[in-house]
Amino acid sequence: MKKNRIEIEVACAVQRLFEFTTNPVNTQKWIPSVAREWIEEDAIRVGTIYHQIAVADTFDREVQYKVVEMEPNRSFTLQRVGSDYICHYAYDSLADGAGARLIYTEWMLSGGDLEDPMDAQPFQTLKQLLEQQVP
Numbered sequence: 001m002k003k004n005r006i007e008i009e010v011a012c013a014v015q016r017l018f019e020f021t022t023n024p025v026n027t028q029k030w031i032p033s034v035a036r037e038w039i040e041e042d043a044i045r046v047g048t049i050y051h052q053i054a055v056a057d058t059f060d061r062e063v064q065y066k067v068v069e070m071e072p073n074r075s076f077t078l079q080r081v082g083s084d085y086i087c088h089y090a091y092d093s094l095a096d097g098a099g100a101r102l103i104y105t106e107w108m109l110s111g112g113d114l115e116d117p118m119d120a121q122p123f124q125t126l127k128q129l130l131e132q133q134v135p
Contacts, residue, residue, distance in 0.1 A: 014100035084109035
């Protein structure tokens with residue numbers, strides 16, 4: 001697979017969706033392959049490095065992602081350090097005001113195949129978490 005795209009609609013404000021998905025403390029709550037994630041800065045900005053302990057079949061490994069683009073409540077793009085892997089989150093409010101939309105896209109800059117594309121399940125978990133929480 002060259003490119004993977006997943007779209008969800010969540011009954012919450014776009015700001016809340018953006019803040020939840022960019023906060024490294026929340027990542028392991030909705031992505032099961034992440035055991036832990038953190039940053040070493042007070043605020044997230046272009047250039048911030050996310051450190052992630054990814055759970056593999058037989059071992060855990062640290063992976064790092066660099067923020068290469070960020071527009072609060074609109075978009076957020078990460079590149080895996082030492083790789084041409086990109087994941088992009090695009091956010092917008094639904095026209096009827098009933099929530100927000102997240103479009104997740106991942107690809108390799110080289111045009112190669114994705115090694116382990118994300119499936120839709122983590123995004124369903126994300127939707128459930130945000131819709132169960134009191135705003």
